[in-house]
Amino acid sequence: MRKHNFGAGPGVLPEEAIRKTQEALYDFNGIGMGAMEISHRSKEFAAVMDRTRSLTRELLKVPDTHEILLLQGGASGQFAMIPMNFLNGKAAYVEAGAWSVKAIKEAKTAGEVVVVASSADKNFNYQPKGYDIPADCDYLHITSNETIHGTQLKAWPDSPIPLVCDMSSDIFSRPVDTGAFDLIYAGAQKNLGPSGVTVVIIKKEFAQGIKKKLPKYFNYNTHIEGESLYNTPPTLPILVCMFTLEWLKGIGGVEAIEKINSEKASLFYGQVDANPFFTGTANKEDRSPMNAPFLLADPKRDAEFLQTARGKGIEGIKGHRSVGGFRASMYNALPVESVKALVTFMEEFSKVHA
């Protein structure tokens, strides 16, 4: 019996992708060797790389002006690589949550950072909007979804400078005008696959503008030229990503999953709004369908709530310490049934303790 997995990541993956991975490990496609045991330059793995990239291109409608890279190091690696490559004078950052704060701190090791807007005044419970973007900065860095605080950007800023976006916790959850960005990056471990692979969608023109003397390995152009095979890529995590994207395509792509994610979010936030026993911590208009932090009206019930949930097979809902209470992460692969189970449990629990 699989649990209802509301974990914030590494999170739930489609059962179809898990089953395909299991099969691939011992004897991949009938070649007599497992998927982990073949050269990254073999024709079998080349097909995995190609398909993972072409599915990414197709599902996110990535234009030909942009390259798709599959790198290592996660979003934290990108926090460092972006300023290393692109911060020449100063860079603009929006501070919308714990992950933005980390990105800013890392960028400051490379140069000057202008924080153009912040929601720190309200513990990041909203997404800053309507701020000015200085035209003399090298790029503007935003975070599309703040995993910890449960806010999501619903509209993209109209930026006069290159736009860089951390989409780690909502990539592939909704259609995105990828052509409007100069660099999108995401650790895989929410909607895409296991941890250990980082997708980077980069405008070639943006990369061509890199002027700094850099270690070869940390220069985006190295990986563009090497087609993400400059060195051995994380082959197994990439394979799982491919299976996950095949599943996503099979159910109708990002347009279809957006509707399913909306349905899950409506179910969950519907309960939170209708039931005085619960409060959502994020500003309503900025609520994320991916991560939903919430509090009990009576925090003395927290431990009991968590434990009773576990008894119902509901896992991963303990809130992050910086927000407290609970958090339901509802990534692409989380079934609607899991949200129904959570909502039913919430209703029952509130009735018993009203």
Next chain:
Amino acid sequence: MRKHNFGAGPGVLPEEAIRKTQEALYDFNGIGMGAMEISHRSKEFAAVMDRTRSLTRELLKVPDTHEILLLQGGASGQFAMIPMNFLNGKAAYVEAGAWSVKAIKEAKTAGEVVVVASSADKNFNYQPKGYDIPADCDYLHITSNETIHGTQLKAWPDSPIPLVCDMSSDIFSRPVDTGAFDLIYAGAQKNLGPSGVTVVIIKKEFAQGIKKKLPKYFNYNTHIEGESLYNTPPTLPILVCMFTLEWLKGIGGVEAIEKINSEKASLFYGQVDANPFFTGTANKEDRSPMNAPFLLADPKRDAEFLQTARGKGIEGIKGHRSVGGFRASMYNALPVESVKALVTFMEEFSKVHA
């Protein structure tokens, strides 16, 4: 039917580790969630990290003065990180093959490099010995096993400066006096697990001496302080490493595998030395038990040799283009039976075409 997998890496893994990984993917340890789908901070994954590190410490007898890190980026990432962190004035490198050359090229982006010895004069078919090590360099970088050229260091240099070693292609294949090194690193995809995780064994004192202003993510101290959980580690590749190390411990550790590797090497090189149809390309005294490049006396038979081998279930023996001919990689998990199958085939083939 599994093939005889002589691939140079990502290479063959123990069947036991593969089976355990398959089982862990859908429902890990009976927790109702798969091993890829749980938080890297969960108690279940914390146990995986702890066990992977403690098995590494136990099997390689890593002293308490050294920290064991599980990072991303492979050896190529380390080629960049090492000089970023430690090259203040100049660094000494031994150029013993294609991988050393890459390490040197990358170090030069960070500062001055002194190549203290090279075997480039003979297409790297031997390991340089008896060279002088300048005491005014920040560190000496060596490569314990050159995967492409098939040479292995049998003795370590007595270095007056910190000793840094790339052990990617022979770590865990033999006992090593780990305490004598300031930094050992290895991409996992030969003897340890799948690609996507890099083991770094670093002397704490060496890391404490880092003086440079660095991106936080690329500073070794960040990962020492964070116990390799500064950011989300590649959880699935680490789990496979743990299973591989459990297998290695089960068969008797590095002392036992060294004997098995010796047996495989004797079988293989015995054939090469006894049969005029074949020539080994590496200097005899420097031959690697891990990677054995060899040529046919009659290179016109190359294509037929490769194809006939395939018919016998022998895979991955095509040589690297820079050496030509063939290469048999015989990593820890390659069964003795596979080497016997190869040797038998070589003998048969030579008789038919003598």
